Amino acid sequence: MTTSTARLDPQLRSLALVVLAGTIMTVLDTTIVNVALNDLGRDLHTSLSTIQWVLTGYTLALTMTIPLTGWAVRRFGARRVWLAALFAFGLGSVLCGVAWSVGSLIAFRVLQGVGGGALMPVGQTMLAQAAGPDRMGRVMSVVAIPAMLAPVLGPVLGGAILDHLAWRWLFFINAPVCVVAVALAVRWLSSDHGGSDVGVRLDVIGLVLFSPGLAALVYGLSEAGNGAGLSSSRVLAGVSAGVVLLVAGVVHGARARAGAALIDVRLFTRRSFLLPTAGMFSYGVGLFGVMVLLPLYFQLIRGAGSLEAGLRIAPLGLGAMATMAVSGRLADRYGARWIAAGGVAVVGGALLVCTRLSATTSLPLLLGVVLVIGVGHGLATPPLMAAAYRGLDRSQAPAASTAGNVVLRLGTAIGPAVLAVVLQSAIRDRVPGAAGTLADAGRAAATGGADALAGAFGVGFAWAAGALAVALALVLAIPRVVRPAAPPEPAAGRPADPSAAPAA
Incomplete structure (x- = not known):
């Protein structure tokens, strides 16, 4: 590996900044509105079951858009698709801020989701094509930033806005970010990201x-x-x-x-793509399930409010930020498998500690465990994302990004659903007089059943640790991708031997 090949040149750093600016708010918007449902329902005079579609409509639109992105990049070029997606997300954000009814707010959230759903896979595609295999870990660290921060900072930022401003600013805040992202894209996205193939059929x-x-x-x-x-x-x-x-x-x-x-399922016949992608799926099931359990633990057992619970899981984001840049660099130098495996093992070990939490576990210990989860998360995620692209041609990046994002989206949906059901079942089994609902659990914790409720949460953390164990097995099985070495330079005055084969 030459120094010039491994270095992140100014053009690649500029592209990484463009991708980060475009994706950060789209991912935060999956969680920033969570704390505003009561305010929205009150101001728009509707029920909680109806206002829930402000969240669900965004998530569904985002999910439905992902399969289209690979074809759209090939047909129209990454630059055009990126700018169109930013425009849709920004326009949807402004319209959400001026929504006059619950129906209009849900419709504009869907428009937001259509734009947001395209940005992450298109950003990954552009970075993967520009970076090449030797710099994949570091550029995937950039893509991982929004995904790492969203579950932690979204509720905190949303709570802070609601404490000082009207709920409409949850959406207006996106507008200046989108303006900056569009300006950066217009300036720094080169013609290399604007090519298109008009012959590609949908x-x-x-x-x-x-x-x-x-x-x-x-x-x-x-x-x-x-x-x-x-x-x-x-x-x-x-x-x-x-x-x-x-x-x-x-x-x-x-x-x-x-x-x-539309989705190239043949990619999954490659072990070098299947195993990292399956590892990300299982890892997403465990980690995103924990992102539901931790706030509920703090709220139901430790009596924290929504904003306080969000602040108590903020160390997860801090730990991830501290290690993800290092993990990308290490993955580029030593390979993704062992770095990712170490990160998954750290998260899994912290979850095993969580299975022993009680109602009186010291707060510093709790925050330390959350921090360790973040440290492992930052170690695991960029190498795993990078490993899926190694061994693929540059032309396969759009298809790989689409397929990988579909699988990850399923993992992040399955994890909270499975662990919510596990927690409900454990509450019924372990907490006297509780039928499994969170309201029952809260009443039980307030009347002396906090330790029994903590035991129910321990069951949920154990299931999450099991998902991490599966992820670790998949990561350890990732093959080492060996790229052909460049043929040796011919001696002066002698032609190169055309029959010489590159080293495998």
């Missing part, structure tokens, strides 16, 4: 199967995570329809000719 059958299938599955899982029972008609209908459509989409993709499918 896979309509794949679109009809994958986008609604993902939306239905995520909706069903979200309903389960929000407290609906597994036997709920909404959960059963969403999950069943989603599974059927996605299985049909996979079959269709496998039969389509190379390069014609």
